[in-house]
Amino acid sequence: MPDNKATKRLKQVSGHLAPKLPADYSDVRDQINTLRDIAATPDPSRRGYVRQKQAGKLWVxxxxxxxxxxxxxxxxxSVSGTVKWEKTGPMREKPVSFVPSNNVQGMGRLRGRKVLLTADDFSLRSGHADGSTAGKTIYVEKLALxxxxxxxxxxxGSSGGGSVTMIAKAGWSYLPYVPMYKQVVEQLNQGIPNLGAVVGPAIGLGAARVVSCHFSxxxxxxxALFNAGPEVVKGxxxxxxxDFQDLGGPMIHCTNGTIDNMAANEAECYEQLRTVLSYLPNHGKEAPPVIACxxxxxxxxxSLRKIIPRRQTRMYNPWTIIKSVVDHDSWFEIGALWGRTAIGGLARLGGRPVGIISLNCEVNGGALDAAGSQKLARLLKLCDVMNLPVLQFIDVPGYAIGTVAERTATMRWGVxxxxxxxxxxxxxxxxxTRRAYxxxxxxxxxxxxPVMQVAWPSxxxxxLPLEGGIEVAHRHELREADKVGKKAERYQExxxxxxxxxxxxxxxxxxxxEEIIDPxxxxxxxxxxxxxxxxxxxPERLADRATGKIHPVFT
Structure with missing residues (x-):
């Protein structure tokens, strides 16, 4: 009888010392599933979610x-965030509330291409860092490398940028380092495509992240995009x-070169991202993807024989030439709303991706201004880090001239x-195709x-172009002819x-x-x-990059 009591007592003590837990860890798996379900389920009662929908935006x-x-x-x-736990027994607990990280990250596919992705959840703390997990964004940047x-x-939102509430939470203020930027610059220069979309207000660090991309x-x-929001600007x-549009909407930043392209809505943004990626390699030590054509x-x-007018002052549509030469439906323009003296984009020739550069004779006569120079320089660097050969359609009368050109530092950006x-x-x-001056x-x-080129009969x-050039070279002769009323006649001769x-x-x-061809x-x-x-x-270029013989840079 005493032995039975002792055995029973030992079992009771043992139970207290080591509570029985599921051998298959189902308790931990249940916690993970619960948190994932909360993160993946919208909460219509949450103020931020309601605001997101009222603004006409998709949830993350x-x-x-x-x-x-x-x-x-x-x-x-997937379960990063802020959790409140409730103890349910010895060594047991359950989550009773969960605020997920407001930056969702992971891996997926775009038209079959594997990509890493980071997406802000503006409905949670407007994307500020105090709503996310420290190091999460940096981790994905490192993972890309x-x-x-x-x-x-x-x-x-701010893509993990700070807010003043972080001071109250921590009890001290902090120096605002941007530790992820080192990895971003390395990605840009290694030709790892960085593609960004502004699908809400991009503020501070969020603005910097998307503007840094190869394509935005x-x-x-x-x-909208701005360094600081309307309230901070007001103060x-x-x-x-x-409002957001007045401060940094598309009519500001898609026309000044801060953002490359404008899309009508989110769906069109995502289609542009898919399209751009289709021209680019996964990184700079690969060739761009060739497709069947x-x-x-x-x-x-x-029709190209007649597109360049015989009258020198007449214009023509330069996009007609581009679309005629490249593969059907392969032309994708970058920066159409800014630097409009120049045209740049991506296309294919026989299924092979190439960069395209042209001048726009319909704006400023095609004279290259400061913004046009900036746009072409950016495109050249993009093509260089992505191993894209560049096809140029040359019709340039020179750099822009006049007071506006001088005030906007045309020669600085031309250099x-x-x-x-x-x-x-x-x-x-x-x-x-026509002018090269x-x-x-x-x-x-x-x-x-050596140069690789052909010319058209036009x-x-x-x-210097003759317009103005004759006046400069024959100034004295024309002045003498003018004295006898024959300046116009001599100029024509x-x-x-x-x-x-x-x-x-x-x-x-x-x-x-070298050669003049039939257009x-x-x-x-x-x-x-x-x-x-x-x-x-x-193959030789890729080998040179692999051995460090050439070092293309985008930054």
Whole structure:
């Protein structure tokens, strides 16, 4: 009898010392599932969620569903956030409330391409850092470098930037370091695609993150971007009654070059992100993805013979040339609303991705201004880090002139463009469609040795256009002719003589231009060039990058 009592007592003590827990860890798995369910389920009673919907914005997890291929998202940090626990027994507890991290991160696929993704949840603390887990954003930036995977950033808030409530919570103020920026710069220069979309107010650090990307797009109906919001601006500059659109909406930042492109809405933003990624490699030590092409590389377009007017002052549509030469439906323009003296974007030739540069004769006569120079320099660097050969359609009368050009530092930015041309090593192919004059023309044409180019019969070139050039070179002669009332007659004689000598065939006779082609054959010539670049020179370029012989930089 005493032995039975002792055994029973030992069992009771043992039970207190080591409570029985499920052998399959189902208790821990249940906690994880509970937290994941809370994070993945919208709370219609939460003020932030209501505000998100009233603003016409998708909730963060709805965005993931709309952007990514179906059922491909794998979350990283799925239970990160702030939890309140309730003790339910010895060594047992359950979550009674959970505020998830307001930055959802993970991995998914865009048209089959594996990507890393980070998306702000503005409904939780407007995306400020005090609503997220420290180190989470930095981890994904580091992961992109380690895995060599593109990163997509959906910005709606401060993307982990600070707020004054952090001081109250911590009890002390902090120095505002930005520790993730080192990894961002490394990604940019290694050619790991960084693609960003502004799908709400992008504030402070959030603004910096999306502007840093290789490509950025803003949703016109809900997007805005600023260093600080209207209330902070009001206190600092006394500018009152500003809303998000007035302060930093698309008509500001999609027209000044801060954001590359504008989209009508979120859905169009995501389509642009998918499209841009389709031209880019996963990282700079890979070739851009080549796709099958049904557009014949030898397709001719006889309408190109007539597109350049014989009258020098008449304009034409430069996009018509681009779309005729590249693969059907492959043209994607970058920065259409800013730097409009220049045209830049991505396209394919025979299924092979290339960068496209052109001048826009419909704006400022095609004279390259400060903003146009900035746009082309940025595109050149993008193509360089992404191993994209560049096809140029040259019709440039030179850099912009006049008081506006001088006030906007045209020559300063023109020189920066020159640096970009000569600092990059990506192959260039020139099609001289009409004018190539001055420093701007010389830089665009001569940045590679040997040059690879052809000209059209409409080509004309020199140090200065005849308009103005004759006045400068023959000032005394024209002044004397004016005294006897024959200035106009003499000017016409000089112009006719110069135009006769500027016949492009004369330049070809002297081997000043290598070849003049029939414009209808432009696509065939350009596709042959692109094919050779990819099949013969791309392997050598990739080897040079792998061994450190060349170091393209985007920053």
């Amino acid at each position: 997890r709805e965005r993931l569903e709309q952007l990514l291929d179906r059922d491909t998202f794998t979350e990283i940090g 380690a895995l060599k995977l593109p990163v997509v950033k959906l910005v709606d 797009v803003m949703a016109a109906d809900i997007g 600092a500059t006394f500018e009152e009654d500003l 049904e557009d014949p590389p030898d397709r001719e377009d006889e 920066e463009l020159a640096k970009a041309y000569f600092a990059t090593t990506t192959p260039l192919f020139n099609v001289i 001055g420093v701007a023309g010389g830089i665009m044409l001569g940045a590679r040795d 080509g004309q070139w020199g140090s 000089l112009e006719e003589e110069y135009r006769r000598m500027m016949n492009p065939v004369r330049t070809a006779n002297a081997f000043g231009v 209808k054959d432009t696509r065939r010539v350009c596709c042959a060039w692109a094919r050779h670049m990819y099949e013969s020179l791309m």
